Amino acid sequence: MTGPQGRGYPLRMPIDFTLVAPAITGLPWHTWLLLFAAIVPGLALVLRFYAIHRNRDRSSAPQGRDDRG
Amino acid sequence: MAETAGSAVILGVLAAYLVILLGIGIWSAGASRDVKGYFVAGKKLPAWVIAFSSNATGESGWLLLGLTGMGYLMGFHALWITLGEVLGVAVAWIWVARPFKEYTDRYDAITVPDYLESRLHDRRHILRIIGVVIILSMVTAYTAAQLTASGKAFSSFLGTSYTTGVVIGAVIVLLYTSIGGFKAVAYSDLVQGILMFGCLFTLPIVGLIAVGGWSGMTAALAAADPALLTPMGSFGLTPVGIASAAGFVGIGLAFLGSPQLLTRFMSARGQGEIVKGSPIAVVCIIVFDLGAVLSGIAGRIIFPGLADRETVLPEMSSALFPDFFTGIFLVVVLAAIMSTADSLLILASSALTRDVVQKIFHPHISERGLSILGKLTTLGIGAGALFFALAEVRMIFWFVLFAWSGLACAFTPIVLCTLFWKRTTLQGAVAGMVGGFATAVIWILGIKESFYDLYEMIPGFLVSFVLCIGVSLFTRPPAGAAEEFDAVHRAVGPVLSRRPSGRR
Numbered sequence: 001m002t003g004p005q006g007r008g009y010p011l012r013m014p015i016d017f018t019l020v021a022p023a024i025t026g027l028p029w030h031t032w033l034l035l036f037a038a039i040v041p042g043l044a045l046v047l048r049f050y051a052i053h054r055n056r057d058r059s060s061a062p063q064g065r066d067d068r069g
Numbered sequence: 070m071a072e073t074a075g076s077a078v079i080l081g082v083l084a085a086y087l088v089i090l091l092g093i094g095i096w097s098a099g100a101s102r103d104v105k106g107y108f109v110a111g112k113k114l115p116a117w118v119i120a121f122s123s124n125a126t127g128e129s130g131w132l133l134l135g136l137t138g139m140g141y142l143m144g145f146h147a148l149w150i151t152l153g154e155v156l157g158v159a160v161a162w163i164w165v166a167r168p169f170k171e172y173t174d175r176y177d178a179i180t181v182p183d184y185l186e187s188r189l190h191d192r193r194h195i196l197r198i199i200g201v202v203i204i205l206s207m208v209t210a211y212t213a214a215q216l217t218a219s220g221k222a223f224s225s226f227l228g229t230s231y232t233t234g235v236v237i238g239a240v241i242v243l244l245y246t247s248i249g250g251f252k253a254v255a256y257s258d259l260v261q262g263i264l265m266f267g268c269l270f271t272l273p274i275v276g277l278i279a280v281g282g283w284s285g286m287t288a289a290l291a292a293a294d295p296a297l298l299t300p301m302g303s304f305g306l307t308p309v310g311i312a313s314a315a316g317f318v319g320i321g322l323a324f325l326g327s328p329q330l331l332t333r334f335m336s337a338r339g340q341g342e343i344v345k346g347s348p349i350a351v352v353c354i355i356v357f358d359l360g361a362v363l364s365g366i367a368g369r370i371i372f373p374g375l376a377d378r379e380t381v382l383p384e385m386s387s388a389l390f391p392d393f394f395t396g397i398f399l400v401v402v403l404a405a406i407m408s409t410a411d412s413l414l415i416l417a418s419s420a421l422t423r424d425v426v427q428k429i430f431h432p433h434i435s436e437r438g439l440s441i442l443g444k445l446t447t448l449g450i451g452a453g454a455l456f457f458a459l460a461e462v463r464m465i466f467w468f469v470l471f472a473w474s475g476l477a478c479a480f481t482p483i484v485l486c487t488l489f490w491k492r493t494t495l496q497g498a499v500a501g502m503v504g505g506f507a508t509a510v511i512w513i514l515g516i517k518e519s520f521y522d523l524y525e526m527i528p529g530f531l532v533s534f535v536l537c538i539g540v541s542l543f544t545r546p547p548a549g550a551a552e553e554f555d556a557v558h559r560a561v562g563p564v565l566s567r568r569p570s571g572r573r
Contacts, residue, residue: 026287034300038152042159046351049163053344
């Protein structure tokens with residue numbers, strides 16, 4: 001399969017599954033699950049938090065400051 | 070000859086690093102002339118500094134020597150620690166940091182006992198006194214463990230005596246901490262955190278290449294012991310295995326409210342810095358923990374018969390890298406050690422100077438006088454830790470966990486209760502603090518071994534929460550605390566939704 005007309009380079013790099021498959025199957029699925037759980041939920045939560053609050057200081061001043069005791 | 074040249078290169082890198090630390094100490098000296106400057110850097114720190122500083126402080130020498138050793142010993146079972154710590158850091162930055170910052174700014178608090186006393190209207194200083202006793206006892210042990218790690222690192226990398234390594238580590242930390250105060254601690258933590266990040270990003274990649282890539286590593290592990298590839302390790306799905314995994318996850322609970330970490334949130338320039346720092350902190354902790362575990366696993370294949378598993382990182386660095394980088398790795402281990410020791414010293418010094426001298430005995434002492442007293446107590450506590458370290462308590466991992474869990478069980482549950490439950494009372498907090506700490510100690514000394522070696526943080530947290538909530542339900546919360554609580558949460562606003570603030 002080739003890319004856009006006239007360019008003549010492969011659209012996708014060939015993947016040597018004889019190398020990839022042992023790398024994946026070398027670990028049991030539940031170890032992959034633990035690895036995924038160790039990284040993804042924490043990262044996803046914090047990126048969502050950052051996306052929501054990064055402009056908050058500029059868009060709205062925090063309320064409640066006048067309650068300072 | 071070549072060996073002498075190699076040692077000279079390593080010593081040169083080490084000397085450059087120590088000069089940088091002292092330079093940061095001198096550069097920060099101007100900011101440490103009053104008590105707020107000395108203990109929280111005037112609450113002016115930016116996002117990058119608080120993010121790297123909190124992780125470098127939380128991780129200590131245990132990350133590079135202890136956690137790599139856990140990866141070496143247990144294989145992928147050590148990933149439970151990564152899971153616990155990443156979730157702990159994420160939850161702390163998302164949910165805990167901003168209300169804590171808001172409260173402490175309102176109270177003009179600069180220590181955690183300051184915050185607890187104001188939040189619970191503790192006019193008789195009960196929580197402050199109990200908190201100071203716990204901080205001082207735990208921090209001295211914890212700092213001694215860091216100096217122990219320093220002695221071990223020097224003897225592993227340079228072949229010096231243990232005593233020499235302990236003394237060099239102590240002198241450098243005490244110098245820059247007492248000169249520059251918390252600003253020096255935080256900025257040196259930034260430098261140290263970046264070094265740790267670079268090391269733990271590079272080492273597992275080079276280690277994996279050395280063992281023939283990911284497939285080579287898994288094949289070699291399967292040949293050595295297939296249990297190393299599984300999440301439950303050699304324990305299997307047994308009560309011991311489940312207790313071990315739960316304990317490893319429990320290590321991350323301490324990130325939610327240990328005083329040495331909460332100080333970073335207090336010292337931030339504002340709420341915006343906490344938002345900016347949150348993704349930095351989480352990415353950083355992922356690289357720290359995953360890098361350490363994978364390095365230890367690769368190290369097991371390269372050096373299958375190490376007598377002391379906690380020397381796997383020094384062994385890998387000298388076998389896989391040229392001398393210059395071996396020097397860098399020594400610096401990185403020292404960085405992890407010093408970044409924790411300096412923060413603990415400042416914490417203990419603030420407990421004595423601010424919480425005891427200024428708040429209880431001499432409220433009218435001058436700012437300059439307090440700052441000088443803070444520096445002297447830093448030196449005194451450091452000298453005490455040095456004495457204990459020279460007595461050679463060598464098992465870094467469990468010794469640090471004891472101090473880590475003791476501090477966390479005493480403070481974290483009650484900090485969480487006061488931040489998120491308006492009914493928390495002084496009596497409940499006292500019961501929770503004493504009960505959590507006592508449970509951690511009793512568990513280690515008498516129960517742990519007969520209860521599947523379950524990590525003391527879990528029963529400590531449970532008892533502390535039960536006591537704090539139970540006693541609070543039967544006692545009266547401080548007048549005005551509920552209104553103040555609502556005002557703080559209105560100011561902070563919703564956490565993970567785009568609704569405007571002021572809805573709570």
